[in-house]
Amino acid sequence: MIEQLLIKGLSLGAIYAMIAIGFCLLWQSSRLVNFAEGEFVTIPAFLMVFFYSVLKLPFAPAIIAAIIVSAFLLGFVMKKTLVDALIARGNTPFVVTTIALGFLVRDSLTVFATPEALHFPSMIPQTPLQFGGAMFSSLDLWNIFVAAVVIVCLHLFIRKTKQGKALQAVAQNREAAGIMGIDVQKMILMAFVINAVLVAFSASLAAPIYMVKYDMGNELGLKAFYAAIIGGFNQVKGALLGGLLVGLIEIFTAAYISTQYKSGFVLIVLIAVILFKPEGILGTKEQL
Amino acid sequence: MLEITDLVAGYGKSEVLRGISLEVKEGQIAIIIGPNGAGKTTLFRTIFGLLPTRSGKILFENEDLTKMSSLTRVKKGIALVPQGRNVFPDLNVLENLEMGAYTVVADKKEIQARMEECYRLFPVLRERRIQRAATLSGGEQQMLVIARALMSKPRFMMLDEPSLGISPRLVKEIFKTIHTINQTTNTTIALVEQNAKIALKLGHVGYVMEGGQIKMSGTTHDLACDERVKHAYLGKRE
Ligand SMILES: Nc1ncnc2c1ncn2[C@@H]1O[C@H](COP(=O)(O)OP(=O)(O)OP(=O)(O)O)[C@@H](O)[C@H]1O
Numbered sequence: 210m211i212e213q214l215l216i217k218g219l220s221l222g223a224i225y226a227m228i229a230i231g232f233c234l235l236w237q238s239s240r241l242v243n244f245a246e247g248e249f250v251t252i253p254a255f256l257m258v259f260f261y262s263v264l265k266l267p268f269a270p271a272i273i274a275a276i277i278v279s280a281f282l283l284g285f286v287m288k289k290t291l292v293d294a295l296i297a298r299g300n301t302p303f304v305v306t307t308i309a310l311g312f313l314v315r316d317s318l319t320v321f322a323t324p325e326a327l328h329f330p331s332m333i334p335q336t337p338l339q340f341g342g343a344m345f346s347s348l349d350l351w352n353i354f355v356a357a358v359v360i361v362c363l364h365l366f367i368r369k370t371k372q373g374k375a376l377q378a379v380a381q382n383r384e385a386a387g388i389m390g391i392d393v394q395k396m397i398l399m400a401f402v403i404n405a406v407l408v409a410f411s412a413s414l415a416a417p418i419y420m421v422k423y424d425m426g427n428e429l430g431l432k433a434f435y436a437a438i439i440g441g442f443n444q445v446k447g448a449l450l451g452g453l454l455v456g457l458i459e460i461f462t463a464a465y466i467s468t469q470y471k472s473g474f475v476l477i478v479l480i481a482v483i484l485f486k487p488e489g490i491l492g493t494k495e496q497l
Numbered sequence: 498m499l500e501i502t503d504l505v506a507g508y509g510k511s512e513v514l515r516g517i518s519l520e521v522k523e524g525q526i527a528i529i530i531g532p533n534g535a536g537k538t539t540l541f542r543t544i545f546g547l548l549p550t551r552s553g554k555i556l557f558e559n560e561d562l563t564k565m566s567s568l569t570r571v572k573k574g575i576a577l578v579p580q581g582r583n584v585f586p587d588l589n590v591l592e593n594l595e596m597g598a599y600t601v602v603a604d605k606k607e608i609q610a611r612m613e614e615c616y617r618l619f620p621v622l623r624e625r626r627i628q629r630a631a632t633l634s635g636g637e638q639q640m641l642v643i644a645r646a647l648m649s650k651p652r653f654m655m656l657d658e659p660s661l662g663i664s665p666r667l668v669k670e671i672f673k674t675i676h677t678i679n680q681t682t683n684t685t686i687a688l689v690e691q692n693a694k695i696a697l698k699l700g701h702v703g704y705v706m707e708g709g710q711i712k713m714s715g716t717t718h719d720l721a722c723d724e725r726v727k728h729a730y731l732g733k734r735e
């Protein structure tokens with residue numbers, strides 16, 4: 210029982226974690242909080258349905274195409290338009306604008322696509338697997354596996370490559386990074402593209418579970434936001450931990466207390482963190 | 498090497514630099530002293546291109562820099578050691594140094610060779626090389642920031658108050674190293690310093706900056722003997 214819940218919780222947490230990590234990278238590099246992050250998951254999910262069910266691409270190419278288009282739209286175009294227009298004015302105008310962008314995306318999808326929930330198949334067949342005494346869903350193991358691969362690749366990129374280190378440098382001390390001749394705007398662009406890829410992967414895992422719907426991002430965006438705060442907004446490892454924790458809390462609350470309390474429990478943890486360690490479990494204090 | 502004429506720059510509506518002219522010859526160490534808020538940091542930021550030039554000229558080896566980005570200026574051989582301990586706190590010493598060479602060299606061997614030079618100048622950095630920069634002492638962080646600037650092999654280096662908040666013993670050591678850098682690599686240096694007494698001993702030429710203008714200039718020897726400078730900047734120590 211415990212093992213089963215653990216896997217289920219980690220599987221859900223893996224989806225949250227990828228979104229939360231993207232969120233953190235954006236904040237670290239650009240000092241902007243993206244309140245349309247939930248819709249940033251919805252858009253690639255719709256793109257997947259579009260490529261797969263409408264254009265009838267085979268399954269894997271449909272997902273890859275959605276990831277590429279998402280990287281272009283939510284990464285490149287987003288940076289060159291909204292971010293470039295607003296970044297000099299600080300975070301607040303960006304927050305307001307992205308809240309509006311979220312509405313715009315949801316309403317446009319209802320009007321121009323569909324208000325219905327759409328089905329999207331999972332990458333692997335859903336079969337129960339038995340290990341010892343416990344039963345696991347193949348889907349849950351797959352989610353954990355995909356997220357782990359994506360996050361390890363990201364980690365290696367950030368830690369080991371020159372570009373990745375430059376991204377860290379910008380996150381840690383923007384002024385000094387500029388003095389090294391590092392192109393800060395280019396690094397912010399990179400963060401937006403990485404975020405777009407992360408949310409697209411997350412969408413590919415979330416779509417079979419949640420169904421693809423115009424408002425699927427509400428819940429996901431909110432949970433990822435909580436995860437980032439709980440784990441620590443300024444640390445990628447914090448967002449990872451936060452995401453997994455939120456997933457675990459939800460699943461265990463649903464199993465032992467009640468499904469209705471699962472979001473409530475996450476909020477309690479969130480409030481506790483804000484009260485006792487406002488910078489997040491793994492976060493560090495920032496001197497602004 | 499560096500020739501500035503009638504430089505005007507500032508933030509928003511306020512004009513901080515109000516017509517600065519100065520010159521630093523190749524191989525020299527120029528000292529800039531002046532009270533808080535005189536615009537010394539602003540001057541360095543403008544020379545480096547972090548702040549736009551409103552009018553006037555900045556000639557570096559007879560080439561006008563004013564329209565160039567900071568990145569281009571780095572590539573031309575200019576480096577800035579900013580005021581305060583501007584390390585990358587969560588990168589280790591090695592990675593901090595790597596970032597100093599980021600835009601200038603790609604060759605791993607060359608980067609390694611430059612690091613060795615930095616370690617020779619600041620042996621303590623070698624011992625600390627896999628430590629996060631945030632765990633270094635204030636003095637060590639200042640050394641790291643200077644070493645990081647050296648990684649681009651600048652021909653002209655600006656240092657903004659490297660002695661700020663550092664123990665007197667370390668200040669002496671850092672000043673000695675700056676002298677060594679100037680002597681051994683023929684790097685031209687501009688140094689902003691509150692600690693006028695030792696700075697004037699180190700440099701060749703000096704400028705006194707007040708209210709965004711150059712109030713006095715001359716060889717450091719002449720400045721150190723000047724009554725007004727003695728009174729305003731060396732006063733309490735004499
Ligand atoms: N980012 C900024 N925005 C607006 N005004 C600024 C900014 N930075 C500095 N100033 C103003 O510009 C003037 C000169 O500041 P600057 O930092 O260049 O002086 P300084 O000579 O380096 O002083 P200190 O010895 O304290 O370092 C000051 O009046 C300061 O208030």
Ligand SMILES: [Mg+2]
Nearest residue numbers: 537538539580
């Ligand atoms: Mg200053």
